[in-house]
Amino acid sequence: MKVNVYKLPQNSPDDLTSLEIAITSGKINPQQIVAIMGKTEGNGCVNDFTRGFAVQTLKNYLANFVGQEQAGAIVYVMSGGTEGALSPHLTIFTSQPSAPNIPTRMGLTLGVIHTRDFTAAEIGSLTMVREVALAVNQAISVAGIAKNDVHFIQIKCPLVTSRDRLLEENYDGKSVSKSVTSYQSMGYSRGASALGVAVALGEVQLEDLTAADICQNYALYSTVASTSAGVELRNCEILVLGNAPTSTSDFVIGHSVMQHALDAQAVSRAIASTGQTSDRVVNIFAKAEADPSGELLGRRHTMMDDSDINHTRMARAVVGAVVASIVQDPMVYVSGGAEHQGPSGGGPVAVISRID
Structure with missing residues (x-):
């Protein structure tokens, strides 16, 4: 490929x-x-x-x-x-x-797949975790990537609107409570999708996972998942990125994990993992999250308490500035909402570089 x-x-x-x-x-x-x-x-x-x-x-x-x-x-x-x-x-x-x-070499390859549509009751549930895990494994297999060479899995997932609840007769709120707002459903969808990646890659065992873990037990996470929820779709669209020895691509991908929003060293490690210098970077893909503990490097932050600006918007601005400052390019991909995507307050960061 x-x-x-x-x-x-x-x-x-x-x-x-x-x-x-x-x-x-x-x-x-x-x-x-x-x-x-x-x-x-x-x-x-x-x-x-x-x-x-x-x-x-x-x-x-x-x-x-x-x-x-x-x-x-x-x-x-x-x-x-x-x-x-x-x-x-x-x-x-x-x-x-x-x-x-x-001639082939260890270089970038990919797999793409679409899941089936999800009902409102399934979004953010263990059913979603299982379906995503199955689809991810299929995409990895088709792409011919060894699991330890997978560096980034991007998923676009759905959310639950109030209208969805009204129109879906079978919606019973067992998986995502009827009291959960549409905005909160974005987090559950992102979280379940990320856990699906973790299950597919063996980072989390499905048999050890319960519905109560979703968006609650943040000790469970994937180091390569990036999920983004939107109202514009009902299924999950999945892009798997990794390196394979059968590639003839002029690109390579690497990754690291940010432990917090100011973890510039993780960004540098991700660049270094590609074996290329920063001037060879094509794009950087990172997850951003306002640390739910309310602290950043031991200092209190107020991102979770602002009633005017959503905390995901603040987190994107912070991480975006950190990433852009390293490569001196503001045209980088930073996505907010990192439920089960890296450790709490942090998130995966992947880099695609051009091979010399």
């Missing part, structure tokens, strides 16, 4: 100028696009419709080249919120069979 990665700026959620130029010039073949990750400039909460707007714009545009069915099979992960220095952008992943007689 040969995987290519392209990072393109956006002036608005529906701005495809850079993508159009790349396709028109022949730099990107739309037939080879398998996944698109984006940072959109909404609030990242339940009513952030910039995510769906961006996905709809991309699907309609790409359908002109590949048809509606293939355009719909692409994995779209739009993460809302470009607080602070974060700059809106798209990261395009293409995949094609390796040309004959091209």
